Amino acid sequence: MYLAFTFAQSKFILNNMKTKLTLSLFSLLFTLLFSTTSWSQEKGTIKGQITVNDNQSPENITVILKGTRLGTTTDEKGNYKIKNVKAGNYTLKISAIGYNGKELKISIAEGQELIQNANISSNSEELNEVLINSGKKNHLARKENVQISRLPLKNLENPQVYTTISSELLKEQVVTNIDDALKNAPGIQPLWTSTGRGSDGAGYFSLRGFSVQPRALNGLPGLSNGSLDPANIDRIEVIKGPSGTLFGNSIVSYGGLINITTKTPYDRFGGEVNYTTGSYGLNRVTADINTPLNEEKTINFRINTAYHNENSFQDAGFRKAFFVAPSLSYKASDRLSFLINTEILNNEATNATMLFLARSFPLRVNNIDELGYNNKRSYTSNQLSIKTPSFNLQGQMFYKINDSWKSQTAISRTSAKSEGYYSYLFDNTDQLVTGTTTRRFPGIDNGLVFDRLLNYQNSTTLATDIQQNFIGDFKIGNLRNRIVVGVDYFNRQIVDNGTGYVQNGSVYIGNDDLQTVNEVVFKVTNPAQYIRTGDNGKLSKNATDALLVGATVNNSKQKQEIYSAYVSDVINVLPNLSAMASLRVDRYMNAKNGGYNQTTLSPKFGIVYQPILDEISLFANYMNGFTNVAPGEDINGAVRTPRVFDPEHADQLEFGTKLNLFEEKLYATFSYYKIKVTDRVYSIRNSATDVTNFQDGAQINEGFEAEFIANPIQGLNIVAGYSYVDSNVTKGDINTIGYRPTTAGAYNSANLWASYRFQNSALKGFGxxxxxxxxxxxxxxxxxxxxxxxIPEYTVLNSSIFYGNDKFTLTLKLDNIANVDTYDGWSTVHPRNMRAVAASFGYRF
Structure with missing residues (x-):
């Protein structure tokens, strides 16, 4: 049974969205009117004082009556008052980000003034472990993170949609790479696996139909040219929609951004070591160790490290990596604290098999079956690898100015290097000659011939980011304001000293007789020696170096600078009604092509209404993103005319609902969005000497997303999601108008993971x-x-069995149970992993 709605069901959903929006808005207005008239009939009052145990201000703690629209926040002394409460029994819920919430059962009579005081404690960072036999909470749901909005907003208060992937979920699934981690987010689809290329060698994913890379680390730039290691991940936030207002355009796309939140130190000794082994020579060792460095426990140190060695399921290919991530926290006083995070990754791997298909002439094959590709063939060599070391250093200072304002100062320095052999296969079976298609290889009737193009990468990308935020939480009259005012400086330099590309043989993929193919295509003296592979390339290191001797060497340096200022304010009109208004201004400067400067504005608006406080919210948002486009040239024969372009823009309208029900046992999000991209740059090439650029291209992406995180019964946890994406080029090159862009991925995608931990004494510890x-x-x-x-649709099923207690965990995982052939691509074809078994043993101390 497929894990998705059918295409027809998806279209039905989208066709009825306008009707549902009208009904939702009518219901919202009716509810607001009804609530206004009903408050006058309520009689009682609940008041009291909330205190905290960490010498922090008790101001702006949320106090609500569960299941109602009644609630408030505390003043600077922790005092609160809820008026007009009908007589009855209630649950008083007290909560604040950074504190353990509390729920109190209360009863109030008509006209009574009930005094209810309470104390809540800080939930300072600890190891994010969940014992295998606990099963007492929805431990896969961790939604709250200040980095998402740069404000202390709960998920139900935020008009933006995001998905959080917790480290607990990654451990249950024995995840050893970032690609597998992101399978747990609705709407994320792999486009292009990590290539190791300079400046953009990390993997690409489709998010709401646009390509995006994981470039954000703790809300700051964090670069990589290779595959990221998950050993230091506390959680991953996939933030949906164009987010230029808060994050600029250096780490986001029109579909959103992928932010990785790392583990941080805590104030006791503890940790875990883990060993994982499995198919294709997998050997992985990780360690997570934390310790206080002084008796007062104001200085704490934590280090995460990993060694990873794994071969490919294909006939060649490997990845070997060593990762270390030390972090240090220092609490200088009740007002001042520091946090330093460092990540160092040394990674070496062969290129993944990447078949680039025709872009300028008609395809000779239209699917995998017609291509006849054997996905066990890599067409590479373990002698031809590329090293992609990366380094990220972040320092943050937090200062409490007063009870209403805090300061956050952040400095980030990151580098990513690529050094080694990069190759890909390019379809060159046919070629265009004077406007007609001519068969380049007349002996080929089926399949394709790919040229293997190769260069030696020697590229370094350096980035510096300096950010200053002032975060306020205060009241003006009865209106609560949560506001962030910030400035940001971003500098990126790309130095490329690699070589140009050379051809290293040709590869035939198809069903023709290879004896004939080698005679016709490769023109070899003894074609029989190539019958097995259909490949006449020279894949040894020495032979490849000889081919590169005559290649050109690049000598380029690019520099980009962005100065930004932004402000975002969330105003609580009522305890259950809030509005967000945000604006960013960017000054973009690029030293490439003689240099050019641009200034861009990016607004954002949102509204949230909670019919039941902290349980149900209805939201809508308008969001904006942008891209600074590099200058180009119009070519008319020998005349070249420089062109400077305005920034592209993307505008999103979205509405939906978020749920937090049944004592936090069910989290759910449903949303519909529409993103319109304007001012897109495209080129019309009439010939090699006639190229004209235009900037009036347009594209529309719209879709529906659903996410569930549930703990229906003790011990059972479920994570599920569904996404539908429709995408269409509405204006631009005649060759693309009316067609679905290749960044859009599949129309339908879905994810599911369910785990059960036995609760009875006989099987307790098993899951x-x-x-x-x-x-x-x-x-x-x-x-x-x-x-x-x-590429064909697929359903990949995975399973695991585990046993553990408070000291150790043993997990056996089987991925791709049915051994299904799967592929991803973006004008390319890339085969993904086949069936694999992994065993993992972890010991906690």
Whole structure:
């Protein structure tokens, strides 16, 4: 059974969105009117004082009556008052970000003034471990994070949609790479696996139909040219929609951004060591150790480290990495504290197999079956690897100015290097000659011939970010304001001293007789020696170096600088009604192509109404993103005319609902969005000497997303999601108008993971996990001239069995149970992992 709605069901949902929006708005207005008239009939009052145990201000703690619209926040002394309460029995819920919440059962009579005081304690960072036999909470749901809005907003208060992937979930699934971690987020689809190339070698993913890379670390830039290691991940936030207002355009796309929140030190000794082994020579060792460095426990140190060694399921390929991430926290006083995070990754790997399909002439094959590709063939060599070391250093200072204002100062320094051999296979079976298609290889009737293009990468990307935020939480009259005012400086330099590309043989992929193919294509003296592979490349290191001797060497340096200022304010009109208004201004400067400067404004608005406080919210948002476009040239024969372009813009309208029900046992989000991109730059090439640039392109992406995180019974935890994305080029090159962009991924995708920990005494400590991913058909090439190349839909199922206690955990995981062939692509075809078994043993101390 597929893990997704059908395409027809998805279209039905979208076609009825306007009607539902009208009904939702009518219901909202009716509820507001009703609540206004009903308050006058309520009689009682509940008041009291909330205190905290960490010498912090007790101001702006949320106090609500569960299941009602009644609630308030505390003043600077922790005092609160809830008026007009009908007689009855209630649950008083007290909560604040950074504190353990509390719920109190109370009863109030008509006209009574009930005094109820309470104390709450800080939930300072501890190891985010969940004992295998606990099963007492929805431990896969961790929604609250200040980095998402740069404000202390709960999920239900935030008009923006985001998904949080917790470290607990990653451990249950024995995740050893970032690609597998992101399978747990609705709407995320892999486009392009990590290549190791300079400046953009990390993996690409489709998010709401736009390409995005994981470039944010703790809300700041964090670069990588290779595959990221998950050993230091506390949680991953996939923040949906164009988020230029708070994050600029250096780490986001129009679909959103991927932010990785790292583990931080805590105030006791503890840790865990883990060993994982499995298929394809997997050997992985990780360690997480934390300790206070002084008796007062104001200085704490934590280090996470990992060694990873793994081969490919193909005939060649490997990845070897060493990762270390020390972090240090220092609480200088009740007002001042510091946090330093460092990540160092040394990574070496072979290129993943990447088949680049035709972009300028009609495709000769249109799907995997017609291509006849054997996905066990890598067409690479373990002698041809690329090293992608990266380094990230972040320092943050937090200062409490007064009870209403805090200061956050952050400095980030990051570098990513690529050094080694990068290759790919490019479809060159046919070529265009004077406007007609001519067969380059007349002996080929089926399949394709790919040229292997290769260069030696020697590139370094350096980035510096300096950020200053002032965060306020105060009242003006009865209106609570939560505001962030910030400035940001971002500097990125890319130095490229690699070589140009050379051809290293050709590869035939298809079903023709290889004897004939080698005679016709490769022109070899003894074609029989190539019958097995259909490959006449020279894949040894010495032979490849000889080919590169005559290659050109790059000598380029690019520099970008961005100066930004932004402000975002959330105003509580009522305890259950809030509005957000935000604005960012960017000054962008690029030293490439003679230099050019641009200034861009990016607004954001949102509204949230909670019919039941802290349980149900209705939200709507308008968000904006932008891209600074590099200058280009119009070519008319020998005449070249420079062109400077305005920034592109993306505007999103979205509405939906968020739920937190049944004593936090069910979290759910449902949303519909529409993103319109304008001012897109595109080129019309009539010939090699006639190219004209335009900036009036447009694209529309719209879709529906649903997410569930549930703990229906003790011991059972479920994470599930579904996404539908429709995408269409509405204006631009005639070859793309009306076609689905290749960044959009599949129309339908879904994810599921369910785990159960036995609660009875006989099996206590044992557990089972089961889930998987579904992806519909995906047109990785799609256009008027080329036609379409479609990779097939797939459903991949995974399972696990585990046993553990408060000291150790043993997990056995089976991925891709049915050994299904799966692919991803973005004008490319890349085979993904086949069936694999992994065993993991962890010991906590």
């Amino acid at each position: 089972l996990g089961f889930g998987g991913n579904y992806s519909g058909e995906n047109k990785v090439v799609n256009g008027r001239v080329t036609g379409a190349f479609t």
